[in-house]
Amino acid sequence: MLTSKDGSLELKMELTKPFEAEHRGWISYRMTFCRAGNTEFVFESTNDNPLFLDAAIEPEVPTICSGIRNAIQDRTCFAYEPIDDRDFRLVVDAQNEFPLVSIQFADVSAPVDFRWASGVEVTRNDLSSFVAKLETQFFEQTN
């Protein structure tokens, strides 16, 4: 869970390794965004638009995690779009004391006043913790 600096917004990212052999090498994901404790928006697979991240050839979750970690450490920016096929764009701008995390979606309309689209301030500690948990989740699912 990633929480905004002011505590009002939360992002939960869940990874699920599909059982079907036809999805071998990929990991499914879902993002749930909450505002003031209530679900504001869920970005998840649909029948026509399954969401997957590469988990074998160029594992994307570790790439995202190391990118964010480096950005935090070096006070730089990190941007990422999934390989298949740019379903979202994540930008972490960690140049300032409180990193700004923005997430935009290519095909789905987020709610009006969806604050993650323009960027949400988080603490470095919380972002680091989010990355560590995401990485753990990935390795638990794939090993």
Add this chain to the structure above:
Amino acid sequence: MESMQRAAKEKSFILWIVASVALFCVPSFASSIDVEHGKNRVEIFLLEAQNGTGQQAFDTANRVENYDSLRGVASESSVAPNTGAVLVDAGNAIRKVRFSDGIRHAIKKHVSGNGSISLKTLDPGGNIDKWTAHIAKTATSGGGNVRTVATGEVMEIIAPMAREGGGTLNIGVRLFRATGDDVWQLTTILTRQ
């Protein structure tokens, strides 16, 4: 019932796309690099695609001795020029390509589904024969930059495809070749380019 019908449709579509790509490989089991044969195969494939003779392609594929219907090995080649996104030419040298195990969701997402980045949506009026031909030709004969990854090489190839409604769409493929393997795997299709 509806989900069973949908599954059956998906299965038949996957069989068709596998068979279509497999048509490339009919002579490839016997020979190594042969650009002229490759060119002929591409032309025959495209002709069949234009004529809508998908069943013929499927039957041909089924007759191929040792054909692996699950993997659908297709074509062989020398490595295409390393020039980034290029226009595919049927006369180019071609490479061996097979579907990766995890390709199925990409076919639904980028070709047969009703989503916004499916060719069904992006190219109304187009058909599976046309899209399959473009994907197969791009994968087997297009050129792209090769990147080294931990377990092999990755190449993304983008090629413009004429849109039925006018203009072009940049449609591509992502290929992976494991270290020591001479066959590339088609891991996903790229339609948002």
